Amino acid sequence: MDASWFLEGALKGNDKAQYHLGICYAEGLGVEKSYKRAAGWFSKSARQGHVKATYELALCYRYGDGVSKSYTKCRRLLQSASRKGSLPALEDLAVAHLKGKLGLEPNASAAVPLLIKAADRGSKRAMTWVGLMYAEGRYGMLQDDEKAEWYLLRSAREYKEGSQVGKEIRAGARALFKLAQRFAEGRGVKQNYEKAIDWYSRASIKGYSPAFYELGMCYIKGLGHGLDQSDSAAVEWYARASEEGHAKAQFKLGLFYLKGRSMPKDEFMATEWFMEAAEQGDPDAQVK
Structure with a gap:
């Protein structure tokens, strides 16, 4: 998309061409980026009822791009655009x-x-x-x-x-x-x-880290058709959740290290994960 494709139509008052020319100025497509000119073309198009131009102009007023920021004008334009679909x-x-x-x-x-x-x-x-x-x-x-x-x-x-x-x-x-x-x-x-x-x-x-944790729980319990109980699989999911900062998973992972369950026993790593979980307010980790 290039501004030159739309300039002639925009100057003749075509609302679609005015909208697309506004996009070109907003994104610097074939022209020097200019939010002020973008807002100007969006405004011309919006006055003719162009829905997307009305929405883009609302965003200009929301963020102050090429116009003075005005939440009142932004809301009014959003209402107009939403009524038009x-x-x-x-x-x-x-x-x-x-x-x-x-x-x-x-x-x-x-x-x-x-x-x-x-x-x-x-x-x-x-x-x-x-x-x-x-x-x-x-x-x-x-x-x-x-x-x-x-x-x-x-x-x-x-x-x-x-x-x-x-x-x-x-x-x-x-x-x-x-x-x-x-x-x-x-x-x-x-x-x-x-x-x-x-x-x-x-x-x-x-x-999504909560999903990592729940999948770990599923493997611990062996829930579901074709999903057998597996400590090693559970550890993998707990580890992924723990790296994302999931406190319950961090506590569970600490227990695996502490007990040497499905991995070499490592009290240092257990303590590290307990501390991580405790800092996030996990009540079980806080009493360890």
Whole structure:
């Protein structure tokens, strides 16, 4: 994509060309990067109703890119874009109400309907939020296992193939992990260790340390079809979780070193891991 491709159309008032020219200036594609010019072209396009340009202009006002920062203008543009079908704008508004961003006070009653609307439109992030809210009965939501499973399962399916964006990876992994927990504990679903292990494994692929720990526990207990009890496999998962700072895994790993279970006995390493876990507040490690 090059700015020269869009300049003629933009000058003639074509909203799509104006939007793409704004992107070129924002990213320095074929022109010298200029947030001011980007915002100017986004503004021209947005005035003609271009949804993506409206959202991009909202971001300009949010971060002060090429314009004076203004949360009021940002919110107004996000509302306009969301009414026209922009899912990112709807997500941003929901999170702003939920967490008290963009000059707003935290307001769960305003955020929840927006999150549900975003989830129903296909937002992976919103599916995860809504599923967790139903699962945990948070933000004024009544705890509802069936609805929690429905949203988390949808979210997990969307995330199965894996996003490359850090925040999305963690959000997706958390959804996968929560779904695994429900199958492991039989909360709202029929208890099924094989499905639990499958979803824990999917979460582990995304580097989610709680999933490492739970897989270690599964190997200790020998849960699931085809998953035999294995101390050595458990140690591997505990070690991975420990390196990521998981306190319970650090304590478990310390016990293996202390007892020489599935590894050479090493009291020094045991103490090191107990101290790591204790520093993070693990109650079992603190009494060792």
